[in-house]
Amino acid sequence: MKLPKEGEAFGEWFNTVLEEAEILDKRYPVKGMNVWRPYGVRLLRAIDAVIREAVESRGYREVIFPTLIPETAFRKEEEHIRGFSSQVYWVTRGGETELDVKLVLRPTSETAMYPIFALWVKSHGDLPIKVYQIVNVFRYETKQTRPMLRVREIHFFEAHTAHESYEEAERQMLEHLETWREITHRLAIPYRIFRRPEWDKFAGAQYSLAADTILPSGRTLQIGTIHQYGQNFSRAFGIRFETREGGQDYAYQTTYGISERLLAAVIAIHGDERGMVLPPEVAPIKVVIVPIEKKGREEEVYGFCRGIKETLEREGIETVLDLRDYRPGWKYYYWELRGVPIRVEVGPAEVDSGRVVVTRRDTLRREEVPVEELVPRVRALLRDIQESLRERAWREFESKVREFEDLEGVAEHRGIAKVPWCGDDDCALAMQEETGKDLLGTPLEEEPVSGRCPVCGREAKTWAYLAKPY
């Protein structure tokens, strides 16, 4: 492929990459549900592994709760059911039997987990609970679906915690943010955390934090959410415990969610006109070796390539030697599209000189490397690619977060617009109306603010961050 990625062109670019790099097949006969092809699964697993490492090392433990939730449990927390009832799938029949208690396909697992939490928690000694699962969740989306960005079956990480005090739950919120920093660092994904407006927080939450990034289209993508539930759910589900002082209290809960959108961000943000550019930390294949055949010297070249492959793999560097019967140019195209960070070319000249041609995917810069220096050079290049992707992505992100004095130009801005705001909901809703953008929220940490609210003219108390989200 050779397609522009920025602005209007992004949608086509993204769909073309997903198809041509054989990540997803969108032809499954249910709207909003797609087939993950082998390379897509490998990418997904690589990201799952990064998430797992970040949370396991902090003591979160993996569980698997059932996919189906009885209606009785689902209806226990009022705001939650209001928020989700229009978008759940209902299982009403088993075989030929109408079910007595209908079941919902989990849209998220609060109502599956918390009846069991209530059994697990008796005393403060049973707290904290810190569990997570990586499962599929289901949303009957009525909006337009888009592969990986808005789908009806979602690959989903969800962590759920329960604590003996609000302060501890607040500290857990900070730990979630810390794991988030670690995960996005390894994926080289820039983001900003916002405190979601009241009318857009998670159904049942006390407050919600969300991480938004910016895709090349200029639209924002919410790629992670962290919620403080306080005692909203624990009261509804009876997660009660004996306190250290011998009294009774309801647990304080938080959650943390990440979906396959994070992979979408990795593909969208780092890619270029030739396809994906994967950060080495999550590239399932780090190096591809392409032999340049010459009649009569094939075996020599292949043998040399095999030696290189063995050397790299012995060092734990995942390497593919592409011996398929295609021309080298075709193979370059194939592996560039798939975002493999480093390509090594080996022909008879390289065999003779003992120097191979190494090309890095991000800049496409080529260099000659003596074969005995290949391992340290590959290591250095992988580090360098990782670092420079991260820097570039953050630079681009920051350049798209722009401060405005009033609403002029906000509607047209591709990215996040930062507008002085008095803090009143009505003024924010008016800003949304006038600009056609949504309020992502207010900054997590206080930022110095000056200027006046463009709606009411009063002095600004904070910033409104406005954008067009997916």
Add this chain to the structure above:
Amino acid sequence: MKLPKEGEAFGEWFNTVLEEAEILDKRYPVKGMNVWRPYGVRLLRAIDAVIREAVESRGYREVIFPTLIPETAFRKEEEHIRGFSSQVYWVTRGGETELDVKLVLRPTSETAMYPIFALWVKSHGDLPIKVYQIVNVFRYETKQTRPMLRVREIHFFEAHTAHESYEEAERQMLEHLETWREITHRLAIPYRIFRRPEWDKFAGAQYSLAADTILPSGRTLQIGTIHQYGQNFSRAFGIRFETREGGQDYAYQTTYGISERLLAAVIAIHGDERGMVLPPEVAPIKVVIVPIEKKGREEEVYGFCRGIKETLEREGIETVLDLRDYRPGWKYYYWELRGVPIRVEVGPAEVDSGRVVVTRRDTLRREEVPVEELVPRVRALLRDIQESLRERAWREFESKVREFEDLEGVAEHRGIAKVPWCGDDDCALAMQEETGKDLLGTPLEEEPVSGRCPVCGREAKTWAYLAKPY
């Protein structure tokens, strides 16, 4: 725990282990659906990893197909729908909307995958397809449910292949059997492969092979199935391709399925009255170190323990150092129940002598090992435990497969009864009737047979293998 495992006692033993070793929580409010607790998830993942390695190394590639299948696709293969329609869950509503096309929760993924296979396969060059997925499938079981043995949401490995000739599909059947041998070898699970009787083959298959093992109750458990579909599904779904000769043909297909029952077998077969005994190849924790505290020397002991842990982990041996505030005896019990293969005890005497006490889980035999020999000794013990679990399990299995001359004693036999059989379905059905057992099938490879069919008295042509399956 301290419970007998054999015969009638098995059910209680098994449920107690699942609960006390914190593998499953059975209190989820939907019949036949359970919660996997962290240690259960680790066991499941360890078995998944064994399966993945076996199939990935043979070129099967992982995919993920949607959970929901449109009724239209589900109804395409007649026998299949007949076989499954009484046991599928139906999604009939999204939000408040009645769905135009109802969806089934996959009971298995033929009808999800094959419409897409039809798009992927155009020419013989697109074959073979060898894919697998590890997902949850759903069966609205009307029989009594039992944790891990018969559930309504099942953790499931399913491989699907498509080939250009029947011969190639037959060779694939052999490869499935080879991966099966590798997987069960690593889990130390004995089994026998049977060709399922006509009336008990997979809905839509030409023929089915199944691997059965014997649990301590004497009942058999089907832990793996391999099916030859021929062109049954490819004709229904239009998986057509241009042959090498330029003609058109339908693909030849096979599948291969393994469920969480394999984990049930590992727990049931190797366990003893104290709980689980895990084969080292799938034990998430290989060694537990228990400090024996003595007043005034705690720090010394802990330091020594930490040194051992570091040494073992540097060698890639997963080790837990249990520093919790409990008595050593309590910790022995705790880790024995969880099946950790090796325990190392360290008290002040061990610190002084530089020799630690090592106990293997399978025989509970204790020995003293000089600390500098610990790594090679642990390695040797792990190999030895693996090997001796496998031998013991096979020995027990073989002792429970008994040859009978006629039906006398078959009903009471705990295990698999081998009865001479004329080969007629009617006689097998009569044997089932009389003994209360099911025909598992006939042996995969011919076995010398003598004697007469106990029903019709004609000379036996093969063996009927009868048992009471879960």
